[in-house]
Amino acid sequence: MTSAAAIAPPTPAPLSPHTLVLMAAACGLCAGANYFNQPLLHSIAQELGVNDAQAASTVTLAQVSYALGLLLLVPLGDMLERRRLVLALMGLAATGMLLSGLSGATHSFALLVLGTGMTGLFSVAAQVLVPMAASFAAPGTGGRAVGLVMSGLLVGILAARSVAGVLSGLAGWNAVYWAGAAATLTMAVLLARALPSAPPATRLGYGQVLQSLGQLLRQHPRLRSRALIGGLGFATVSVLFSTMALLLAGPAYGFSDTQIGLIGIVGIAGALMANVAGRLADQGREQSATLAGALLMLLGWALLWQGGHSLWAFLLGFLVVDGALQALHISNQNVVYALAPEARSRINAVYMTTYFIGAASGSAVGAWAWLHAGWGGTSLAGCVLGVLTLAVVLWDRRLARATSRQG
Numbered sequence: 001m002t003s004a005a006a007i008a009p010p011t012p013a014p015l016s017p018h019t020l021v022l023m024a025a026a027c028g029l030c031a032g033a034n035y036f037n038q039p040l041l042h043s044i045a046q047e048l049g050v051n052d053a054q055a056a057s058t059v060t061l062a063q064v065s066y067a068l069g070l071l072l073l074v075p076l077g078d079m080l081e082r083r084r085l086v087l088a089l090m091g092l093a094a095t096g097m098l099l100s101g102l103s104g105a106t107h108s109f110a111l112l113v114l115g116t117g118m119t120g121l122f123s124v125a126a127q128v129l130v131p132m133a134a135s136f137a138a139p140g141t142g143g144r145a146v147g148l149v150m151s152g153l154l155v156g157i158l159a160a161r162s163v164a165g166v167l168s169g170l171a172g173w174n175a176v177y178w179a180g181a182a183a184t185l186t187m188a189v190l191l192a193r194a195l196p197s198a199p200p201a202t203r204l205g206y207g208q209v210l211q212s213l214g215q216l217l218r219q220h221p222r223l224r225s226r227a228l229i230g231g232l233g234f235a236t237v238s239v240l241f242s243t244m245a246l247l248l249a250g251p252a253y254g255f256s257d258t259q260i261g262l263i264g265i266v267g268i269a270g271a272l273m274a275n276v277a278g279r280l281a282d283q284g285r286e287q288s289a290t291l292a293g294a295l296l297m298l299l300g301w302a303l304l305w306q307g308g309h310s311l312w313a314f315l316l317g318f319l320v321v322d323g324a325l326q327a328l329h330i331s332n333q334n335v336v337y338a339l340a341p342e343a344r345s346r347i348n349a350v351y352m353t354t355y356f357i358g359a360a361s362g363s364a365v366g367a368w369a370w371l372h373a374g375w376g377g378t379s380l381a382g383c384v385l386g387v388l389t390l391a392v393v394l395w396d397r398r399l400a401r402a403t404s405r406q407g
Contacts, residue, residue, distance in 0.1 A: 015136045015145070019194045023133060024149045026187045027126040028156020030090065033097060033119050033180050034062040035157050038241055039165040039260040040173040042249045047173070048109045052246060056367045058116050059242045063360035065120030070127060070353040075209045077128040077345030082198035083191075086132075089125035090188040096122060097181035104174025115177070126153055127352050131344035132198055134337050144279060146337070147330055154326055158265070165261015173257070212343070213350050220339045222403065225396035226332040227351045229290065231358025232392060233328040236297055236385040237321055238362030240304065243370045243378050244318075252308060252375075266315050276327075286331040287400060293327030294390040296320055301382040308375035321382075328389070329355075 015023075037044065037058050045055035076085055096118030103112035133149040164176045204212065217223055248255040248263065255263075280289045300321030307314025336351050337344055362385065369377040 015133065015196070019196075020133060020145060020148050021152070022187075022190060022194050023129050024152020025156070026086075026090070026191055027129050027149055027153035028159065029180070029184050029187050030093060030123040030126040030156075031153045032156035032160030033093060033123050033184065034066055035160045035241070036100075036164045036176050036180060037062065037116065039161050039245050039257055039263075040168050040176065041245045043168060043173045043257055044112070047104065048107060048112065050109050053367060053371060054109070056242055056246070056363075056370075058112065059238075060360050060363040060367070061113060061116050062120040063238065063356050063363055065117040066124060067353050067356035067360060069121040069124035070349050070356060071213075072210075073121070073124050074127045074349040074352065075213065075346045076206070077131065077348075078343060079200050079204060079206065079209055081200065082128055082132055082345075083195045086125045086128050086195065087188050087192055089122045089128065090184055090191075092122035093119050093125065094181040094184040094188075096120075097177045097184065101174045101177035101181065104172065104177075124352075127348055128345065130333070131337065131348045132195075134333075134344060135198070135341075136196065146333055147276075147279065150326075150330055150333070158322070161263075162261045162265050165257045165259070168261070169256060169258030209346065213346055216340060216343060216346055217350055220336075222396065222399050223336050223339055223347065223350060225392060225399055226336050227354035228392045229294075229328055229389060229396060230332045230351060230355040231361075232385060232389040233293070233297065233325050233358070234355050235358035235362030235365070236301070236382055236389055237325045238359045239366035239369070239378060239382045239385065240318070240321060242363040242366040243375075246370055247308065247314075247375050247378075253311065263315070263318070266319050280331070286334050287397060289327045290331040290393055290396070293324045293331065294386075294393040296324035296327065297389060298383065298386045300324055301379060301386050304382065305376070305379035308379070328393075 037055075041052065041055040041059070044050070044058070045052050048055075073089065096115045099115030099118060100112055101115075103109065103115060130146060130149055130153070133145045136145075160180075163179075164173075167173075167176045167179060217227075244263070245260050247253070248260045249257075276289075280286060297320075300317045300319075303313050303317030303320060305317075307317050332351065333348075336347050340347055365381050365385070366378055369381040373380070
């Protein structure tokens with residue numbers, strides 16, 4: 001099913017640097033919308049009359065709904081015209097942000113839950129754009145194209161926290177969602193003019209496309225290993241993302257939403273690792289980048305453990321952990337996209353669904369660890385997940401060697 005019904009498309013013209021930058025910005029906006037709430041949890045809890053755990057549950061909800069979008073909507077990128085699909089998804093994600101903004105005006109936590117779920121579900125437009133960048137890249141530059149677009153996505157996620165914190169301090173937390181909706185709609189208009197037509201890659205129906213996801217997973221052992229690396233790696237970092245606002249707003253630091261948001265700027269430097277990892281992939285060195293990422297993840301959590309009483313240790317640990325995740329993620333994508341080029345959207349759906357199931361699981365683990373054992377328990381949870389990530393990286397290296405011998 002992955003190739004028999006494939007359509008042989010005409011060779012596309014490579015995307016211009018301007019279009020790639022625009023795609024990177026759009027990815028950043030879409031993915032970043034799922035992280036607006038992270039520096040705002042304390043303010044959301046106070047204004048909507050819920051406890052910290054209920055407010056933190058919106059972080060998990062955003063990740064779960066995003067994972068559902070990856071599973072159910074991203075595969076459409078192989079069977080529909082991708083330009084129109086991207087624009088439709090961005091419009092629906094903006095609608096979800098508008099609902100979240102209204103929740104602040106109406107003091108309705110239920111409306112925030114609805115808006116968060118809708119935004120998460122449809123902001124997977126970013127994950128239709130990423131394989132488009134790989135498909136339209138000039139020969140030998142796929143890694144760099146994916147790295148550039150993913151850099152935009154990752155910077156967007158990190159900047160979203162900072163911008164959300166600053167806007168919340170200036171105009172209230174619901175203003176963050178109004179601004180996000182306006183920016184997303186504006187970006188959709190710009191993309192409508194810049195993106196090339198991207199015809200379907202398969203004649204399979206929707207049911208067959210969904211069925212083929214399992215076939216791809218069974219057919220490619222390294223899709224399984226790389227998806228697991230991504231899921232565990234993001235789970236490790238999500239432990240941090242779901243609890244850092246609670247630590248920084250608590251007695252140890254007493255930071256405001258604006259101050260917490262500004263902390264996210266530190267992580268932008270880590271996002272630059274995406275470009276480095278992309279270039280290493282183009283040189284055939286993704287295995288080295290993956291191992292380095294797993295080891296750096298453990299180092300970062302060792303620093304974060306000290307971050308409960310040292311801001312400098314927290315900042316350095318945040319930077320290292322975030323950079324480590326980018327090294328893992330970009331290396332993973334370059335490996336899995338090469339497994340079945342005619343099914344990149346479906347490959348991406350399998351990989352990214354696992355990735356965000358890991359994120360949702362990590363958020364839930366982080367909230368549980370914080371509730372029962374504070375920052376020490378949270379740090380221990382991050383370290384345990386980091387060790388599991390390293391174990392799967394070593395398994396993947398064995399699979400790569402076995403594949404190389406068979407080839």
